[in-house]
Every structure is written in structure tokens, then in C-alpha cells.
Amino acid sequence: MNVIQTDGLGQRYRQTWALRDCRLTVPAGHVAALVGHNGAGKTTLLRILAGVVTPTAGTATVLGYTPGSQQARDAVSAVDQTVPLYRHLRVRDQVAAARELNDQWDTDLAVQRLSSLNLMTSGKVGKLSGGQQAQLALTLALARRPRLLLLDEPLASLDPLARQEVLGWLMTCVAEDGLSVVFSSHVITELERVATYLVVLSQGQVQVAATVDSLLDSHLALTGPAADAGQLAGQVPVITAQRTGRQAQVLARTDTAPPGWAARPVTMEELVLGYLREPAARVLPPLEAAR
Amino acid sequence: MVTDKPDKIEDGVSPIAFYLDRGLGVPTYLQFVHQVDYALRLGFLRAGDQLPRIKDVTRSLAVNPDTVMKAYRELELRGIAAGRPGVGTFITQAPAVVGLKQMAALQKKLTTWLAEAAENGVDELGMKALFTAALRDFSGGGAASRLPGRAGARREGGAA
Amino acid sequence: MTARAIKAISVPRMARVTWYKHRASVLGIPGMFLLAAALLVLDSLLQRHWISSHHFTYCLAYGDNSTSSRCLTQDAPYQLGVFAEFVNYWRTEGTVLAVFLLAAAAGLFAGVPWVAREFEGGGFRFTWTQSVSPRRWLLGTFGPLTLLAAATAVICGVAAHWWFQVAQFRLDGGTTPWGWESIEMTPLSMVSWTLLAMALALLLGVTIRRVLPAMITFAVIFGGCLVLARTWLSTFLFSVGDIPLRVNYVNPVYPSGSYVAQTWFARPGGPKLSPMTLYAQLLNVPQPQQARWLAQHHLTEWIAYQPHSHLVWLALARNGILVAVAALAVLASVWWLRKHPAE
Numbered sequence: 001m002n003v004i005q006t007d008g009l010g011q012r013y014r015q016t017w018a019l020r021d022c023r024l025t026v027p028a029g030h031v032a033a034l035v036g037h038n039g040a041g042k043t044t045l046l047r048i049l050a051g052v053v054t055p056t057a058g059t060a061t062v063l064g065y066t067p068g069s070q071q072a073r074d075a076v077s078a079v080d081q082t083v084p085l086y087r088h089l090r091v092r093d094q095v096a097a098a099r100e101l102n103d104q105w106d107t108d109l110a111v112q113r114l115s116s117l118n119l120m121t122s123g124k125v126g127k128l129s130g131g132q133q134a135q136l137a138l139t140l141a142l143a144r145r146p147r148l149l150l151l152d153e154p155l156a157s158l159d160p161l162a163r164q165e166v167l168g169w170l171m172t173c174v175a176e177d178g179l180s181v182v183f184s185s186h187v188i189t190e191l192e193r194v195a196t197y198l199v200v201l202s203q204g205q206v207q208v209a210a211t212v213d214s215l216l217d218s219h220l221a222l223t224g225p226a227a228d229a230g231q232l233a234g235q236v237p238v239i240t241a242q243r244t245g246r247q248a249q250v251l252a253r254t255d256t257a258p259p260g261w262a263a264r265p266v267t268m269e270e271l272v273l274g275y276l277r278e279p280a281a282r283v284l285p286p287l288e289a290a291r
Numbered sequence: 292m293v294t295d296k297p298d299k300i301e302d303g304v305s306p307i308a309f310y311l312d313r314g315l316g317v318p319t320y321l322q323f324v325h326q327v328d329y330a331l332r333l334g335f336l337r338a339g340d341q342l343p344r345i346k347d348v349t350r351s352l353a354v355n356p357d358t359v360m361k362a363y364r365e366l367e368l369r370g371i372a373a374g375r376p377g378v379g380t381f382i383t384q385a386p387a388v389v390g391l392k393q394m395a396a397l398q399k400k401l402t403t404w405l406a407e408a409a410e411n412g413v414d415e416l417g418m419k420a421l422f423t424a425a426l427r428d429f430s431g432g433g434a435a436s437r438l439p440g441r442a443g444a445r446r447e448g449g450a451a
Numbered sequence: 452m453t454a455r456a457i458k459a460i461s462v463p464r465m466a467r468v469t470w471y472k473h474r475a476s477v478l479g480i481p482g483m484f485l486l487a488a489a490l491l492v493l494d495s496l497l498q499r500h501w502i503s504s505h506h507f508t509y510c511l512a513y514g515d516n517s518t519s520s521r522c523l524t525q526d527a528p529y530q531l532g533v534f535a536e537f538v539n540y541w542r543t544e545g546t547v548l549a550v551f552l553l554a555a556a557a558g559l560f561a562g563v564p565w566v567a568r569e570f571e572g573g574g575f576r577f578t579w580t581q582s583v584s585p586r587r588w589l590l591g592t593f594g595p596l597t598l599l600a601a602a603t604a605v606i607c608g609v610a611a612h613w614w615f616q617v618a619q620f621r622l623d624g625g626t627t628p629w630g631w632e633s634i635e636m637t638p639l640s641m642v643s644w645t646l647l648a649m650a651l652a653l654l655l656g657v658t659i660r661r662v663l664p665a666m667i668t669f670a671v672i673f674g675g676c677l678v679l680a681r682t683w684l685s686t687f688l689f690s691v692g693d694i695p696l697r698v699n700y701v702n703p704v705y706p707s708g709s710y711v712a713q714t715w716f717a718r719p720g721g722p723k724l725s726p727m728t729l730y731a732q733l734l735n736v737p738q739p740q741q742a743r744w745l746a747q748h749h750l751t752e753w754i755a756y757q758p759h760s761h762l763v764w765l766a767l768a769r770n771g772i773l774v775a776v777a778a779l780a781v782l783a784s785v786w787w788l789r790k791h792p793a794e
Contacts, residue, residue: 031355052579054792068792074582084576086472093471100464101581101588137577144582167353175346175356193311193319193354216318267316 001028003063003148003180004049010057010204011044018044020204022058025285026182026197030211031174033191034184035272036201042184043081045201046152049182050078063148074103077146079137081153087126091136094125098140110143113169130157138166142173151183155190167194192268200272202279210283215271222250224261232258239281240274253283305343307335309359311352319354323362327371331385342372342380465583465591476561477596484603487553488610494546495614501537502617509617523620531620538621546618547632550611554641555673557600558648559666565593566656567665585792586785589653597649604645608638628759629689629710631681634766643770643777648673650777650784657784676776684772688765693755700733700752701742708759718749726752 002025009022019041026032034042047053048060051068065072086094095114099105114120117135125133134157141149149170155163171194173179182199185191191198198215200208208215219239222232229241229248237253250261251274257263275281307330309323317325330336345359363380366372374380408418470477502509502523507530510522523530566589569575579585615636622632634640651673659665690712698704705711715723729750736744745751757765 050580052576052792054790068579070582070584073580073584076580078580080573080576080580082573082576084573084580086574086577087572089471097468097471098581100468101578101583103582141580164353168350171349171353171355172346175349189313190353192313193352193358196355196357265316265318 001064002026002061003028003030004032004060004182006045006058006060008058009045009048009055009060011041011048011053012056017204019048019055022204022206023284024199024206024209026180026199026209028180029178030180030197031171031195032180032182032197032199033195034182034199034201035186035188035191035276036184036207037203037276040201041204042201043152046078046150046182046184047080050076050080050150052078052080075147076150077141077144077148078150079134079141079152079154081156083130083133083137083157085125085133085137085140087124089125091119091121091123091125091128094136095120095140098143102144104145106143106145110139113139131159131162134158135162135166145177147178147180149179149181149183151181153184153186155185155187163190170194188269188272191272195268198268198272200275202276206284207279207281208275208283209285212268215283216266216268218255219251219253219266219271220255220257220263221266221270222252222257222261222263224248224250228260232261237281240278305341305347306330307343309343309348309352311354319358320361320365323359324365324369327362327366327382331371331382336382336385338382338384340382342366342382344379462591462595465588466595469592469595473565473592473596476565477599480557480561480596480600481603483556484553484600484607487550488603488607491546491550491607491610491614495610495617498538498617502534505533507534509620523617535621538618540621543618543621547615547636550607550641551635551644551677553607554604554644554648555670555677557604557645558652558673559669561596562593562649562652563656563665563669564662565596566653567660567662570656570660571662579792586788589657589788590781590785593649593653597646600645600649601642604641605638608636608641611636611641612638627710628708628762629757631685634769637766639766639770643773647676647773647777647780650780651676654780654784654787657788680769680773684769688769689757690755691765691768692761693757695753695755698752698754699742700745701738703752703754705754706756706758708762710757710762711754712757713755715753716750717753719751723753724750 004024004026006022006024009019009024010017011019018039022041022045024045034045036042044053048055049062049067051062051066051072054068060067062072062076065075067076086097089097091114095110099107099110111120114136117132117139119128119132119136119139125136128136134154138151138154141151155166158166167190170179170181174181195212197211198208199206224232224247226243226246226248229243229250232238232241232250232252235258239251239253241248241250251266251270275283307326309326311319312322327336327342342363343359345356345363348354348359349356363372363374366380367374371382371384372380373383405418408421413421507523523534569578575585578588583591615632619632627633635644652669655665655669655672659668689710693712696706714726716726716729717723733741733744
């Protein structure tokens with residue numbers, strides 16, 4: 001079962017297309033990382049999947065449901081980049097409001113976690129710091145017991161210790177409840193630890209969509225003489241090549257080193273940066289008929 | 292500040308805890324496998340001990356549970372551990388440890404090799420580079436070393 | 452996780468959230484209407500006490516043939532003069548206007564910000580990702596508030612009507628039951644304007660989605676509705692089903708409590724002639740000879756009037772139109788929300 005499936009998805013704002021002809025399939029049971037330049041369309045994609053934006057073109061489904069439908073809203077939790085909350089409410093009232101607005105609600109989870117974070121105060125939500133508001137929003141999202149969690153840069157306002165703790169907590173939810181997660185982030189080192197599926201968006205289109213394992217298995221970081229770098233492009237698919245003096249470092253999509261080149265396994269960071277530098281390169285899941 | 296862990300093994304708590312070394316460039320699940328191997332060799336882990344629970348590892352290290360499961364599967368393939376559904380993963384047997392005498396003989400051979408390299412003008416870094424390259428070639432090198440099945444087969448086929 | 456039956460979020464739960472989120476509006480709007488009602492009752496008690504202490508009674512002059520000299524009516528100048536020293540004209544007119552605008556205040560200061568702020572403040576991105584649907588949420592929270600406003604508007608309307616029974620005698624130029632004050636100072640009119648105000652607030656909040664522009668637009672449009680209702684709508688409505696009657700130009704007698712919708716002159720079997728030119732011509736004719744002049748030209752004056760008994764139905768129709776427009780505004784809001792849920 002696919003948690004996310006889009007076909008020809010497009011979103012236009014006035015004259016520009018934030019998303020164009022997006023075809024994406026994310027299988028269940030993954031933690032999918034969404035990466036791309038600012039303005040590549042990550043936030044738009046997440047908002048469409050959350051059912052908050054109606055796409056201009058194409059279709060999308062989450063867990064097989066239409067985004068924004070009753071079933072989708074029951075099974076999917078989303079925390080937007082703007083960390084939406086009722087800021088003029090007191091924290092207790094905000095939690096109570098969230099409880100009233102949802103059928104499925106894990107009160108214990110919400111209260112215990114918020115208490116341990118010292119957030120169950122009588123102050124207003126708007127008076128909390130950015131990081132505290134993010135923690136509150138995440139807790140409320142997970143207290144709904146969703147099957148899919150959509151997060152847009154959830155850790156941006158958290159300090160390093162809080163980031164570690166939140167990621168750890170999310171991964172435990174993945175382990176215990178079989179939660180699927182799609183989150184966008186700029187911090188690639190965190191993605192390495194946590195993500196099992198990678199989606200790279202570039203200029204509103206899907207550039208890379210594959211499991212992390214298959215990506216790491218199918219790419220190599222090659223080192224060799226700069227003079228041969230040009231020839232190499234004819235032998236194997238080259239993603240990026242950096243020449244410095246006599247040596248060239250190449251990121252190639254191959255699993256065996258061509259003769260004359262030293263190979264080592266590529267890290268996720270090198271992979272992501274390589275594809276971001278080279279928007280024309282693509283790694284897309286094969287269509288049904290092919291292969 | 293050093294936080295003390297109790298010597299006594301409590302119910303559901305493993306004697307060891309995993310850690311991450313990002314600088315290594317070794318995939319995370321293999322790091323865990325090596326850490327278990329190391330702990331077994333040094334006696335921190337004995338047959339019958341429980342390995343850290345998946346949810347404890349994910350919470351403390353913020354890694355995907357799949358990574359831990361992969362590591363435990365690899366250990367099962369090597370015959371070192373076995374999972375008990377609903378309870379956890381436990382060490383079944385300590386790996387065949389190479390005898391002290393053989394270790395001493397191997398180290399002597401290594402010292403001879405190092406002396407020869409030094410005579411030929413190879414410095415310490417050069418020695419390390421030679422050793423690393425030879426080791427990588429021996430293990431299969433590149434992407435192939437990642438596949439647990441293949442790595443396990445090679446391990447079994449090669450000398451231990 | 453087993454599949455579970457999906458229940459819609461119930462109204463009491465939404466009401467509780469409304470209470471958390473919008474305590475000020477939930478208390479403020481009904482409070483405003485009830486406070487106004489209390490003040491009106493108080494003021495009226497003062498006036499009635501004054502009247503009875505001067506041994507006057509107040510009589511409703513229309514459709515009521517009371518001719519008691521102790522009656523406080525528009526036809527009793529002495530009593531009215533004394534009363535006028537107690538009750539100020541502007542106080543009366545001002546109060547009528549203030550009560551009339553309560554509905555506008557409810558829509559402008561509570562209704563519009565309620566909806567628009569949900570969008571402008573980003574709160575909708577939280578609400579729209581919970582289990583409640585946007586449409587159900589808006590109607591389920593805004594609806595009860597509107598009902599509460601309508602209920603307290605009725606109470607205020609009853610108090611206003613009771614107050615107006617006495618206070619109307621202080622409006623110079625006389626009030627007629629067909630005047631706008633008489634029609635508006637009723638519970639039915641107050642409820643209708645309140646419903647229209649809240650419905651318009653919902654529509655503008657959902658379409659404009661920013662508080663200040665929506666408030667300004669509301670003020671303009673609702674003000675336009677008020678003006679339109681007082682001028683065009685009244686004129687149009689009051690000529691529906693009117694009854695033609697021949698009158699004597701020199702000594703016209705209109706049925707008591709009626710409203711003259713049109714006046715014209717006509718020759719037997721001829722078309723309606725505009726009265727303006729004929730009035731101008733008649734000015735040059737000395738008064739005693741006007742009747743003969745008209746007879747010589749075979750002209751008769753006609754009026755079309757609404758008898759007093761029609762007033763209830765026409766007022767009902769007028770308010771019914773307001774409520775119908777309100778219903779259309781709500782439907783338009785729901786439709787718009789479905790087309791543009793968030794962005």
C-alpha cells in the first residue's frame with residue numbers, strides 16, 4: 001500500500017507553478033525525507049497532502065484517501081511550517097480544544113509529554129518560545145494517533161538537545177505504532193539516521209524518489225585522474241564531477257568501479273548534495289510496464 | 292559528568308548500549324553489529340544476555356528502527372543472536388574466538404611485515420593506507436560489502 | 452489499528468471549543484443586546500412614571516379612535532409640549548438609531564473578526580487538519596453564536612418595541628406606523644437584521660480572509676443594505692397590493708392609519724397624469740374655485756393606499772427578504788469554502 005500517491009500534481013500561484021506534473025509514490029512503512037531548495041515546492045506539496053490546499057492540476061491520495069476528506073483527516077496528522085496553533089488560547093485550553101476536535105485522542109500521551117516538557121502552564125500559547133510551540137504542535141499531532149505524519153521543517157526552531165529528543169520520540173512511535181512519516185528538512189545528517197525513503201524536489205518537480213538503501217547501493221563516489229573525467233561520462237551515469245588540479249571526485253550511479261578509478265561507498269549527504277547541484281539528473285521509480 | 296549504570300542486570304535492560312560514530316563512514320547497522328561483536332570479545336556480553344530493545348535504541352539515538360532490525364537480522368544470520376517474539380533479541384552463543392596463541396602468532400607475522408615496509412621507506416601513514424586498501428579488497432570492496440547476505444556468506448567462507 | 456466508525460464531531464464539543472476560543476464574542480454579543488434591552492426598559496419605566504404622575508395616559512393614535520383630552524398622542528399638542536420638556540428629541544432619535552445599529556455592531560465587531568481571524572492568524576491550518584471538517588466547523592461554531600445573537604436580539608426587540616410605544620410621541624413631524632422607526636423597533640426586524648449581519652460577516656470572512664479589509668467591506672455593504680432597505684425596498688414593497696381610491700382634492704380624507712403609495716390625477720377612462728404639473732397649475736387657481744376648475748377639466752384626484760391592516764404583512768415580507776438574503780449568503784459561504792478550503 002502506498003501512503004502517498006500523486007499523479008500529474010500541479011499547483012499554480014498566479015503566474016508561477018510551485019509544483020508541476022509531480023508523480024510520486026511513497027510506500028508504506030517508511031520514514032520519507034523531503035529535500036529541496038527553498039521554493040522547490042516542498043511546503044506546497046505537504047499542504048496539498050494535508051488537504052489544506054486544493055491542487056490546480058492532477059490528483060493526490062494519502063493512505064488511499066483524498067486529502068481533506070473525512071477519512072484522510074482522521075488518519076493523517078500534519079504540522080505546517082508556520083506551526084499553526086490557537087495562539088491566543090491558554091495551553092490547557094488549546095489541548096482541550098484539540099481533544100474536542102478529534103475522535104481519536106490519547107490524553108495520556110499528550111498530558112504526560114507536555115508535563116515532562118514543562119509546557120502545561122497557564123500561560124498563552126502565543127507567549128511560548130518558537131521551540132516550545134513546535135513541541136506543543138508535534139505532541140498534539142501525535143496524540144491524534146495518526147497513521148501518517150506530515151511535517152514541514154519540524155525541528156527548525158528546536159535546540160540540539162530537543163532535536164535529538166524529538167527525533168528519538170518520533171522514531172519510537174514509528175517502531176511501536178507503525179507510523180509512516182514524511183518530513184522536510186534541511187539537515188541532512190539527521191536524514192541519514194532517520195530516513196528510509198528519499199524524495200528530492202527541484203523547481204516544482206520530483207527529481208529523486210527512491211529508498212535510501214537502493215540509492216546507497218546504486219551509487220559510488222569515484223576518485224581518479226581529472227583527465228579521464230570527461231571519458232567517464234560515456235561509461236557510467238555521472239551525477240556530479242568536481243575537478244581540482246589533477247584529481248577528480250565523481251558521484252556516479254553505478255555499483256562497480258570502472259577501471260582506473262578508486263571507489264568508495266557514498267554517504268547520504270554526498271548523494272543529496274550531488275543531486276541538488278545537478279537538477280537535471282533523475283532517479284525515479286520505474287513505471288509499471290518498464291523493467 | 293559520568294553517569295553510573297548499575298552493575299546488576301535488571302529485567303528488560305541490556306548490559307550494553309549502542310552508540311553512533313558518524314565519522315566512520317560505515318553504515319549504522321554494521322556499526323551496531325561490530326559493537327556487539329566487540330562487546331562479546333571483551334566479555335561485556337555473554338550468551339543469554341538480551342540486546343538493547345529496539346524502542347530504547349530508537350529513543351536514545353534517534354535512528355530508524357529498521358536500522359536496528361537490520362543489525363539484529365545480520366547477527367541472526369551470523370548465528371550470534373536470536374529473536375524471541377514479544378520478548379526481545381538475545382545472544383545465543385559467543386563467536387568462536389580466535390585462541391590467544393594464534394593471535395600472538397598473527398601479531399608476530401604482522402610485526403615482520405611492518406619492519407619490511409619500514410625498510411622499504413614506507414612511513415606510518417603509508418602502512419595504514421596499504422593495510423586499509425588490502426582489507427577493503429579482501430572484504431569485497433564498494434557496494435557489495437553492504438549486502439548482509441553476501442557479507443555473511445563471505446564471512447563464513449573466509450577464515451575466522 | 453482496527454477500522455473504526457467515523458463519527459462527525461458533535462455540536463456540544465464544537466460549542467466547548469467555541470467557548471475556549473471566542474469567549475469574548477460569546478459573552479459580548481448577547482451581553483450587548485441584553486444591556487441595551489435593560490437600558491431601554493429602564494428608560495421607558497422613567498417615561499411611563501412621568502406620564503402617570505402627570506395624570507396623562509398614552510393612547511395609540513392609529514386605528515384607535517381615542518379622543519380623551521388626557522391622551523398623549525400626536526394630536527394632543529398641549530400634552531405633547533409638556534412631555535417634550537421631559538424627553539429630548541435627539542435622545543429619542545439617537546436611541547432609535549443606536550438600537551437599529553446593534554445588529555451591525557454584532558456583525559462588524561464580533562462576526563467578521565471571528566471568521567477572518569481564523570484565516571489571517573493561521574489558525575485554520577490547525578483546525579483544517581483535525582478530525583472536524585472545515586464546513587462543519589464554521590457552521591457548528593458560528594451557527595450557535597448566531598442563534599444566541601438572534602435570541603437576545605429578540606429580547607432586545609421586545610424591549611425596544613415597548614420603549615417606542617411611549618417614546619414615539621417625542622419624534623417631531625409625527626411618526627406614522629409606516630415610518631421606518633415604527634417598523635424597525637420590533638423584535639422581528641431586529642432578528643432579521645441580526646441574521647443578515649451575521650450571515651454577511653460569515654460570507655465576507657470566508658471570502659476576504661483578512662480582518663481589516665473584511666471589516667471595512669462589511670461596513671460598506673451592510674450600510675448599503677440599510678440605505679437600500681429604507682429607500683428602494685420600502686418604496687417597492689409598499690406599492691405591492693395597494694388599493695386605488697378617489698379623493699376630494701379640496702378636502703381629502705384618507706383612511707385612518709393608511710399609507711399613501713401613489714397620487715395621480717385622471718380623466719374618466721383616461722391615463723394617469725403626473726400630479727406635479729397639475730399642482731403647479733392649481734396654484735394659480737384661487738382656492739374656492741379649485742374644485743370647479745377640476746370638474747371643468749374632468750379631472751379627479753386618485754390615491755393608491757395601503758390600509759392599516761396590510762402593515763403587518765408588508766413588514767413581514769420586508770423582514771422575510773432580509774432573512775432570505777441571509778440564507779443565500781450562508782449558502783454562498785459554504786460553496787466558496789468548498790472551492791477554496793484554505794488558500
